[in-house]
Amino acid sequence: MLQVGLLTSTAAISQKAESQPEIYKGNELYKKQQYDKANEQYQKALSKDPSNPIANYNSGNADFRQNKFDDAIKSFDNTIDTKDKSLQQQAYYNKGVAFSKQQKLQESIDAWKEALRLNPNDKDTRENLEKALRELKKKQQEENQKKNKKQKQQKEKQQPQSKLNQQQVEQLLRALQEKEKEVNAKMNESKVPAPSKPDKDW
Numbered sequence: 543m544l545q546v547g548l549l550t551s552t553a554a555i556s557q558k559a560e561s562q563p564e565i566y567k568g569n570e571l572y573k574k575q576q577y578d579k580a581n582e583q584y585q586k587a588l589s590k591d592p593s594n595p596i597a598n599y600n601s602g603n604a605d606f607r608q609n610k611f612d613d614a615i616k617s618f619d620n621t622i623d624t625k626d627k628s629l630q631q632q633a634y635y636n637k638g639v640a641f642s643k644q645q646k647l648q649e650s651i652d653a654w655k656e657a658l659r660l661n662p663n664d665k666d667t668r669e670n671l672e673k674a675l676r677e678l679k680k681k682q683q684e685e686n687q688k689k690n691k692k693q694k695q696q697k698e699k700q701q702p703q704s705k706l707n708q709q710q711v712e713q714l715l716r717a718l719q720e721k722e723k724e725v726n727a728k729m730n731e732s733k734v735p736a737p738s739k740p741d742k743d744w
Contacts, residue, residue: 562587565597572600577607595624599633602640611640631660635667642670647678 568583584601587594602617618640621633638653654671658664 562594562596564590565594565600568597568600568604572604575607577604580604581608593620593623595621595626595629595633599629599636602633602636606636606640609643611644614640627660631657631664631667634660635664635670638667638670638674642674647674647681650674651678 564583564587568580568587571577571580571583581601581604584597584604587597588601591597598617598620602614602621605611605614605617615637618633618637622630622637624630624633634653634657638650638657641647641650641653651671651674654667654674657667658671661667
């Protein structure tokens, strides 16, 4: 379901093919799945015009296809400045997909919310957003369960320890009491006077 958006504004691109030959070449290479070479062409276009939204967007897609998600996100961010709402929406959408590939749920949710704000009727964005929100909720519940389980285990660990210490204390007290009895018994033995000889009657 999480699919990166296809190249956008193909009509606009073909109309501008003469004025943007690098983007045109890049798209041809992209279609042949030669993403690194396609990106070289998009970068050439960007060296002439760094704010070119189509070159940025297509560069982001080429990076995405090569699993360079951070680079893709930067390119999509550069596309977002465009006045073309459709392109802007697709950049947010693809940014969300790139984040989800990195297991960054909250960031993907934020990107898809923006995409949906720009185009509330986009079915893919809505589905991805709903799925991500469910996943985030599930993740949070699992984390809470783990947390509770950990706390419970810590409490259980602490309880037997205190019992053990109590037992040890009781044993020590008993041992001390026995020692005391022994000592007292010995002292009493030494106090017992030896049977005295009867006084001689002179």
